[in-house]
Amino acid sequence: MSKSSQFSLLRQRRFAPFFWTQFFGAFNDNVFKTALLTILTYEALSWTSMDVSLLNNLIPGLFILPFVVFSATAGQLADKFEKSRLARYVKVLEIIIMAIAAAGWMTHTLWLLILAVVGMGIHSTIFGPVKYAYLPQQLRQDELVGGNGIIEMGTFVGILLGEVLGAVLVVHKPWGIELVAGGTVAIAIVGWLFSRGIPLTPAAEPGLKINWNPVTETVRNLGFSRKNRPVFLAMLANSWFWFYGAIVLAQFPLYAKNYLHGDHSVFVLLLTVFSLGVGAGSLLCERLSGHKVEIGLVPFGAIGLSVFGLDLFLASVGYTNTTAVDMAGFVQQHGSWRILFDCVMIGLFGGLYIVPLFAVIQTRCDRRHLSRTIAGMNIMNALFMVVAALVAMVLLQSGFTIPQIFLVTAILNALVALYIFTVVPEYLVRFVAWILIHTIHRVHTVDRDRIPDEGAAVLVCNHVSYVDAIVIMAASPRPIRFVMDHRIFKIPVLAWLFKTAKAIPIAPAKENPQLMERAFDQIAAALEDGDLVCIFPEGKLTSTGEMNEFRGGIKKIVERTPVPVIPMALSGLWGSMWTRSAGNPFQRSFKRGPLSALQLAVGEPVAAEQATPEYLQQQVQALRGAWQ
Incomplete structure (x- = not known):
């Protein structure tokens, strides 16, 4: 049809x-x-x-x-x-x-x-x-x-x-x-x-x-x-x-x-x-x-x-x-x-x-x-x-x-x-996400049907803004368990949204090794239950618009629970009020105008044995292209 x-x-x-x-x-x-x-x-x-x-x-x-x-x-x-x-x-x-x-x-x-x-x-x-x-x-x-x-x-x-x-x-x-x-x-x-x-x-x-x-x-x-x-x-x-x-x-x-x-x-x-x-x-x-x-x-x-x-x-x-x-x-x-x-x-x-x-x-x-x-x-x-x-x-x-x-x-x-x-609360979470992408942004998705309708998988995406998870959530046909920096997890208002969506907070090993290990346990349990889990392998928001190096967490995840990994790329969010780009965030958003365009592109699934940080970063970079 x-x-x-x-x-x-x-x-x-x-x-x-x-x-x-x-x-x-x-x-x-x-x-x-x-x-x-x-x-x-x-x-x-x-x-x-x-x-x-x-x-x-x-x-x-x-x-x-x-x-x-x-x-x-x-x-x-x-x-x-x-x-x-x-x-x-x-x-x-x-x-x-x-x-x-x-x-x-x-x-x-x-x-x-x-x-x-x-x-x-x-x-x-x-x-x-x-x-x-x-x-x-x-x-x-x-x-x-x-x-x-x-x-x-x-x-x-x-x-x-x-x-x-x-x-x-x-x-x-x-x-x-x-x-x-x-x-x-x-x-x-x-x-x-x-x-x-x-x-x-x-x-x-x-x-x-x-x-x-x-x-x-x-x-x-x-x-x-x-x-x-x-x-x-x-x-x-x-x-x-x-x-x-x-x-x-x-x-x-x-x-x-x-x-x-x-x-x-x-x-x-x-x-x-x-x-x-x-x-x-x-x-x-x-x-x-x-x-x-x-x-x-x-x-x-x-x-x-x-x-x-x-x-x-x-x-x-x-x-x-x-x-x-x-x-x-x-x-x-x-x-x-x-x-x-x-x-x-x-x-x-x-x-x-x-x-x-x-x-x-x-x-x-x-x-x-x-x-x-x-x-x-x-x-x-x-x-x-x-x-x-x-x-x-x-x-x-x-x-x-x-x-x-x-x-x-x-x-x-x-x-x-x-x-x-x-x-x-999933209804309200999806409502908030739907409102966001139908009022502030106009979202175009490419090959969204590559996100599986059932079964476990790990989604990996570049990390551009504080609302990346909401945009991905709104595009997905089913609930997603997001893994995110514990500091973003605690942001007022968004914290309620992420907790309601059963997001998994994570911290660097040097900062909080117990929280990091607990996060990997929760990820493994979610994948065993057949859930979708989404991680941002850069580990932090970009401060330049360019992608940071992918860290090794994804390799640890798929070694413990071998599931397909699906690369995704967000484009068009850089410079919005939700990002760390320079200048007044409200002025930046005003210049962009209402319903500014952004894109979420979904790549072909990658087998667990091929899912190295370097290979996945290449795939995400290719999906994103030059558009930040």
Whole structure:
């Protein structure tokens, strides 16, 4: 796939049929659910005497309840069986469920429709583990962020179009009910036709013995996932997003009707801008991450979710219109554009938040257990969304207004984000690194794919500035253990960053022999664990812009633990405020201007027996060239 266009995947058989299969599944879910919620909101008396706000929160809760009950079984099925055949069976199930729903529509039988809601929840439960375990089997690692971004974009565009079509069709007179009944069956058939084109995708563990007890398998599944702490915390962070989204989206029908005084077209408009925002954020991940799994975007997304959730509360309080309006009338009201902008930005930052989390789970999880891990995440998502529905109902019954629910959700998001990023500081470290190379510098990387995606290796690089480690960290697809001078390790602010990144401080033997030996022990342990370790063989920052002589530490490292050594070279940092060049550092940076260019070039791996200081210095010098 060309790195300039993630959309080229849509022309390839390994991706396109699967994309359209999942797209039409999400599309149909939302045509059906939104039609049901719309008819209950605007024509409730002809269907039921139950409280409408209760139904608006109950129906989404019933849809995701099967995720709690059946996800563990669905994950086992996706690991045990070939995925294209399983996808086709799921689409046949969808056709049957939509036929049951059609009978409910035509007979005005509400509980038959609610039964179909549960059925579509079962359909999505079975397809979920297939959906996210399929991608790592068919895509390369440098395609995963783009592929996930397109899937998330497609999912939310499908949701958007489904919500729009469902809300518009069901109130169409005189054939709205009939159009929804027949249309959902037709969409299910189209999805099945696309599923027939999905290529063969072998089972990850065909010999798996299925445990049909959902309770014991759920406990075992979540227990297994907890052993991989980074993956489990990514699952928790992902589930929190669905809690946030479930609360916000469940309020939109009554928010549009009772607070914005709009008809169903205003409700459709809110859904439209939110879904477009999520789609845009999902696609932006590919560009902002530089075609790699960039978890630094997750804190960025979390900040945006809280900031614009808070502003949605303030914008709602400031909205003064009290007369009934349609979509055209709403956009003419004072404050309406601010509300729409907040909905777009909540969606956009939600996309930036969730896509990297999916990629983390897919790349750091045991491939043989990926479907079951995704199933475990779906169980957690479902539990979080059930809790979200309960929390929303309790808040409404306690007298909270819908804008106040938006405020509470934004505050809770900030607290949860602080907890997650405190427990897993790697997210914040990568965020700081990402901010640095997207504000002060414009970084160009050459042959970054030579940094291995897995396995131990030593990276060696010239030492130009105090932020060399941050630049390398931001370019790497995986965490790096940096070995650095203990004095740099103690620099205020940067010290927190380096400690959080598990950097290894080192000192010269003449200065502190105990610290030096301890550093070599830590390096050996890290390499034995399969980590990447980066050292700066010069042992100190350059004071002239030219490279200092490489010291013998690298030879001692690879003699103790023979692993490949990968030379790298930084160019363009010399003269910045982060270096030891002469003159006022701020004046130097001002002269360079914003987004000054720098380059990180990665060389071919060098075998341990060839990795002498002299040879490695030649390689790094050749990579750097004359550009300091």
